[in-house]
Amino acid sequence: MTKRTLTLSLVAALAAAGLVAALAPITGYAETSGGGALKAVSEFSSIADAKERSKAIFAEASRVLTHPRCINCHPATRSPTQGEDMHPHVPLMIAADSSMGPAGLACSSCHGAENRGIVGSRLKSIPGNAHWQLAPESMAWQGLTVGEICRQVKDTERNGNRSHADLVKHMGEDHLVGWAWHPGEGRSAPPGSQPELAALIAAWVHTGAECPD
């Protein structure tokens, strides 16, 4: 009797372990998983020097800018990367003059206005947004240091002639930027949220828009 109970317990324990193992990948694929938090602007108030505070705030915001959801489409070449490991896009895509792919193989050949779920594949979804396209060549971020990205972001020659106020609006309200926090199943989201990023960018501007070295 004791032996049977033990056996049943063992079976139950194995079944439970199996269930946990089976569920683990599902939770891992949940949308907006694992991004963690962004520091609030108030957490930088202990830095007395405004210039240093500004640099620190941008460094925190750069955790979003350098996240794969953002930087995959700010590549060093005119071909996007994809995935958490930022491998070259499959199939090979080039931006072409439009930044939306060559005529005949546009981004929209596969990417719709919304994320598209995929059934029965390790690839859980095809990401999508109505404005899906590569960032302009002047906004290539891959391979740059955080300081170099910062100087690009505020350089009106390279940032689409955006004022500091435009930058706050772009980071805080642009629909394609906002997609990063709703990347579809199978992709992680950057830390924080779009309003939290906008608050950091606003605080960075307010403290003089200084760039890390």
Add this chain to the structure above:
Amino acid sequence: MPYNLTVNGKNYAVDVDGDIPLLWVLRDTIGLTGTKFGCGIAMCGACTVHVDGQAVRSCVTPVVDAAAKQITTIEAIGDTPEGKRVQQAWLDIDVVQCGYCQSGQIMSAAALLAANPKPSDDDIDAVMAGNICRCGTYPRIRAAIKLAAQG
């Protein structure tokens, strides 16, 4: 959900879920089986059709996105000037080996020529990179596109 699809100029009333891929509706509901299923995740190009003249991967295009638009499949691409030239060039050069990917290849090639009548090698490679051929007929595909571009 009922949808009225316009495929190759004909109207088809179908009753399917809005998020079902267009490919399934074309093949299983309407019965146009010239468009092929390859990978199901938009990585191989076998399922390429045209929606309002744009090449799209029908395996990841929800049918709701194609409703009320002009859908063209391999069965009717020969009715367009580019499609006709591409198909003739395919025969002249004898491009096909096993043939499975070729309907997608022809649809992409026709879309390329419609947008870019005189494509360079780089233009051809950039667009046709989205269509995989396991037989490796790529050199003949490129030659046939160049032949078709000559008119």
